[in-house]
Amino acid sequence: MIKKTSLLASLALLAGGASLDAQAAETDLLGYIPANAPYFMATRETLDQQEVFAFYQRTMLLGDGLERDLEALREQRRNEPNEQAQAFLSLVIALGEEFEDIDTLEDVHARGINVSPNVALYGLGILPVMRFELEDDAAFRDTFERVVERAGLTPRIGRVEGTDYWRITPEDDVELILAIVDGQALVSLIPGDASDELLAQILGKRLPDESMEESGEIAEIERRYGFTPLGTGQIRTARVLSELGSPRHPATRALLDALGEEPLDLTACQTDIDRLTGRFPGLTVGSRAYDLRGRSEVNLIVQTDEEVVRDLRRLVTPVPGLGQRDGLASFGLGLDLSVLLELVDTYARQIREAPFSCDDLQQLNTLWDETSALTSDPMAMMIAPALSGLNARIDRLYLAKGGPMATGLLTLASSNPMTLLENAAAFLPELSELSLMPDGEPRRLKSRQLPAQVSTLYAAMSESALALGVGLDDPSTLTNGLQAPVADDDLLLNIFATGDLYTALADLLIKSPQEDVSEEDIAQLKHYGEIYDSLEVRVSVGDEGLETSFAMDMAD
Template sequence: MPRFIKRTLAASVLLGLTASCTQEAEPPEAGLLQFVPAETPYVFVTREKLPDGLRDKLGNYYAAQLASQRKIFASVREQIEAEAAGSPESEKVAKGFDILDAILSEFEGHESIEQVRELGLEPAPRSVIYGIGVLPAMRVEISDAAKFNAMLDRVEQKAGVAADRAKAGELEYRRIDMGPVDAVLAVTDQYAIAGALVDSRFDTDLPLLLGQSAPEKTLADNGDIKALTDKYGFVGYGEGFIKVDTLLSIALGKATGRNAEIMKALQPEPVPMSAGCSALTEGVVANMPRMVAGITEAKDERMVARFTWETSPVVAEQLQKLAAPVPGVGQPYDGMMSVGVGVDLPQLRNGIESLLRYVMNNGAECEWVDKDEIQQAIPQLSMVFGPMTAGVKGFNLQLDELTLDPQTMMPTDVKAGLLAAVDDPRGIFAMGAMFNPALAALDVPSDGTFVDLPPEVGIQAPMPNVKVAMKDQSLMLVAGNDSTSVAQSMLDATPTTPAPLMVFDYGIHKLVEKFGGLVEQTAANMEASGDAAMAQEMRTQLESFRMQAQLFDRVRVSVLADKQGLTMDQVMELR
């Protein structure tokens, strides 16, 4: 995708965060989707108002985030402008940053939902972001048109930008020259409207953007969003898709209709890819054509989001074969942090081999493909994923407590456990004994009884009181002076169905409370030693985590394969 389009999409997302939701009645049945062309290559729509309690929580969180972004943005701007210095685009980049800086300056000091409402908007809106062709458009409900327009006036003044004013019928809009395209901003009693239109289609597409003419067919007409919500259980608080195959085709110069005119006007740099490599890439993407995302649960104390990269049935079947059940992975957890992975390595080898053979068989005309190298690489897969690793299914690491020495940053106490799911735990242990004679002298029963690892093994320091056990197809390690509860958790663990490929579960509030002071001290030490830039970056990251900890108690991210493709579920427990 051309750089201009990527920058414009990013700017649209930022503008979407600044828009607001109304206190008026709900939109009609077609709602925001009545403005969206059915052929849009991407869309994300929030059709329903969030429950009041959750809306206030998210509103305050987003307000605090926006209020702090200008400082973070300044350091990013400095880096990007340094990279762009001397280039033909440097002046445009600087002007774009001036506008973004002016927008962010409006949110400084507005750290609550009440303060953001003073700007005529709210940070948790009903909204839609979509494409008129490939170019972005958005429509967001507002609560006070006069206040919002006043903010736009201040942004223009601060940024040194004088947008042209014009009218379409009775609706006034702002037009900002951005080269081959123009940005358009308009405000109605109900909506803030923004989009990018190429000059050659401006008069044709402006009524479409402003809602003064209807698309020939809309997303409300074709039922795509309804089908999406029915299929994935989205609940109206945010859902959408990106057609990866369509965007790739446009980027490769195969656009048609409106998009062909847009790309002609943009005159993007050609993608450096031969016809053979283009065909190969399109073939790969045809098996993973669309990404979808949405909210599946939204309550005062909990939100759940789902992201799925849809694949062909053949690829989905292969992905599902990768999952290996590991006791405990995917089960509820309330400690400090856990990480679990379950992958069938022989199936992973088979999947990589299938992909390599597809590339070899379909990439004969692609200069990137070296058939001889691929043919040599395929047998080596059996060496990488050979008998020594074939029985290893994954692991589950739980870290309940951790205390670090502030001077050395080494652990002084820990409560943690590691379960390795293996077909033959006795054999794996014996293999370790070949490299460490101290293990050979250790008698570990197979009934789950934990045995102390002697210091001679060499892993006691700095970890205190390490024990090992075996049970069924699990090899377990626990560490800490009070590891009884962890040990019992490991022994009682059972696999979940369907088995996830990976789970990352962390109590962000616990982590910030435990290590926030330590990070501050480390940053101070770094600053004292002369590394002020790194110290500031560390403080910025800590501030971001602290903001998250005010909203989130814990977050769990699970990756699994299902009949739709590759799915990531994110469960957010709120404070």
């Protein structure tokens, strides 16, 4: 039996994904998105539904997790004083209960749901609207009515220009609605007193003067960043702030009125806002790879101006082994601390010389003052000149002498490894007795400060790094680690874990039980070990700004 653990899982299922067998299917959903929308996310292609369902079957958590999650939600609902929040929790619980007994794709279709729909999430002004394609309108209507009845909700039905919609949550300043329109489900927040004219725009009875379909902007973003057509979006900071300050869309004005909020008074802040949005124009998201049977990758780009890109690139420093997919897991950081302290001081000085004048931005002035104080911290000043990056690799996890033990390699990059060695000796004095030379030759270190589980500890040094190896069978591993390749891109941060790490953690917990770890937790770790070959997070500097990628490789 498949278990559905939350509404987020439902939305993730609806959003679908991509694979090498993606079916090109140009969607008309883009026609509803205004070309000047402050934010949007949309797909232009879909997947084979059976493939998506098979992926869903494989990756869902096992055991009694759903029942436990539902009971936790029920307890949260019992303690929730807000009526709107109670209604939403009831809806989530009822949705989870609806999907308890799904075994086949036909079971999903019987509920009217397409497991690989085209999806669009966008702003009419700042008001959010979400649309996704359905498998069967009538079946979905039955499912919706069943869920809200189980949730104890009584939606109020409205009609605009021949289209029905449901106000799901209780009467309030802002309400949640759902409609079924032209083979699509539409979900949106609306002001409680929304006019028929505004509702007609939300429901798509009034199309924008120019749409994303007409502008072709989403396809252009895909081309520009090398994204697949399986989900691309942006948040445009200048348009969001402009809409909040000088609302142009009636949906924004109506929503602010419903909340009793005035538009932001940006008259005195426009210069500050232009300064910020010029430096950080927006956020872009998409995927450069998406194969449900192989590798999938979601990319997030914080767009910055050219000066910030140049400064970010100055932070990048080569670290042996950083970004290599070795061992059970690794964590690495290639960040020149001396340059970081210099840049913090430079930007703080710029803020002091030209502070933000807007009242709403005074916290930024204070933040930079506080951050600048770190540059004079004695510990930072001691470490920064000697340490420019690190890479910690775990090769093995096991139980030794009653406690958990890890073997692996820690590589500390430095432009002055002798100074780094002196600093490290302050924490582990025996290092100074090894007489290390920058020749990569490993030497064994013995210390009473080491835990009893540590069988061996070796150290070695090159002209650009210091390496420490714990529990290694072959000391030459340190020499190889010092000579390991560096990243061929401007990599700042890398986190890598194999499926075997989850298996090793599960085995460790079985042999050394913990009070706060249940059998189900261990089963979930084993499940992750079976389905994932690896998971990886990379943060690097690209031509457009700071890029973060979240990658997943499925096991065979």
